[in-house]
Amino acid sequence: MAGVVVVGSQWGDEGKGKITDYLAQKADIVARYQGGNNAGHTIEFNGQKFALRLIPSGIFSGNDVILGNGMVINPKALLEEMKYLNDANISTDKIMISDRAHVILPYHLEIDEIQETRRGANNIGTTKKGIGPTYVDKYERIGIRMGEFIDEELFKERLQEVFVSKIVQYPELICNAKEIFEEYKEYAKIIAPMVCDTGVILDECLQAGKKVLFEGAQGTMLDIDYGTYPFVTSSHPGANGVAEGSGIGPLYIDEAVGIVKAYTTRVGSGAFPTEIEGELANQIRERGHEFGTVTKRPRRIGWFDAVVVNQSRRMSSLTGISLMLLDVLSGLKTLKICTAYNLDGKIIKALPSTIKQLNKVKPVYEEMPGWDEDITKVTSFEELPENCQKYLRRIEELINCPIVIFSVGPDREQTIVLREVFK
Structure with a gap:
């Protein structure tokens, strides 16, 4: 087994993307285990510069790449990022998405902005990408996961169920469930072939002695428990987040490199x-x-x-x-x-x-x-x-x-x- 995790060890933006890209050339598979499109990685090579938000940096080395269960994923943003890479002749055919990852929907983005406005001078300074509200839904056990999202009937049922409670909490919401469903069911059709149980795949790779690189977003000082709370993110960016965010145990990690x-x-x-x-x-x-x-x-x-x-x-x-x-x-x-x-x-x-x-x-x-x-x-x-x-x-x-x-x-x-x- 050879599991290496790259960890942002300050407040994020340390240069994880570059080191992940560098180490990905030695890896067989690269997996991201937390966060969403609220943080980015900038990669430079051969005179080109790329900015990624969701897709692991290993995509540039031709690796299989995994978006793990600990992530919260905006389907629209993901497809836009895939197009951005495809337009630069970078293949996105090797992307796999955990069926247990939670889906960011338009009401999450609106709620993020509403909450920041309500906080006034005490606002957190979020990127308003809907990250926090999606993690809240996850822990309230009302979130919509990728496995449900790609099942059209189930997605419609769950969306209607959840949206009723959101309107009660946030009467300022402009979006509506019907429009969200009509738009996002089309995204689900495109994404569906990528969705699988990525924890099983990672376990098989590690058992076979393959090299797995784990990549987080942000930095450990934004950890929900040990960061500068409450000015933190809603997940665990450090190596402590790998096990829960990728579906494998901590003993699979051989090296943890702090950036x-x-x-x-x-x-x-x-x-x-x-x-x-x-x-x-x-x-x-x-x-x-x-x-x-x-x-x-x-x-x-x-x-x-x-x-x-x-x-x-x-x-x-x-x-x-x-x-x-x-x-x-x-x-x-x-x-x-x-x-x-x-x-x-x-x-x-x-x-x-x-x-x-x-x-x-x-x-x-x-x-x-x-x-x-x-x-x-x-x-x-x-x-x-x-x-x-x-x-x-x-x-x-x-x-x-x-x-x-x-x-x-x-x-x-x-x-x-x-x-x-x-x-």
């Missing part, structure tokens, strides 16, 4: 202890192209936070780190690493559970000298400037985890592997 930036970013509202503002933040944002793949919102910028990454390591049992966008820091005279937090005069090294406390913490920084050299063409650790090497080694010490990959640019070729993760 982190050489600094930190965050999109949307919520606590961000190491946040930088002003000219320096703008400089890093522009150099790192820090704008959301899906939302295009400018990302908030901060120094590397070892407290955050340590929490991610613990949650996901990380076996290694892939450090991304190291080249963005070239030219900075001084770098800072957050080693702990000061909360009301007490030094702590774990995230508090409440927003009140998170908003009060002050980062404890360690400063290190930067480097001026262009590192975008290096091919080994030894070629990095001395100060850059020291920066990486210090991060390893602080997070108790080795760096197994680092990246010095967006292209596949700018990925330096220090230890292979597929055995």
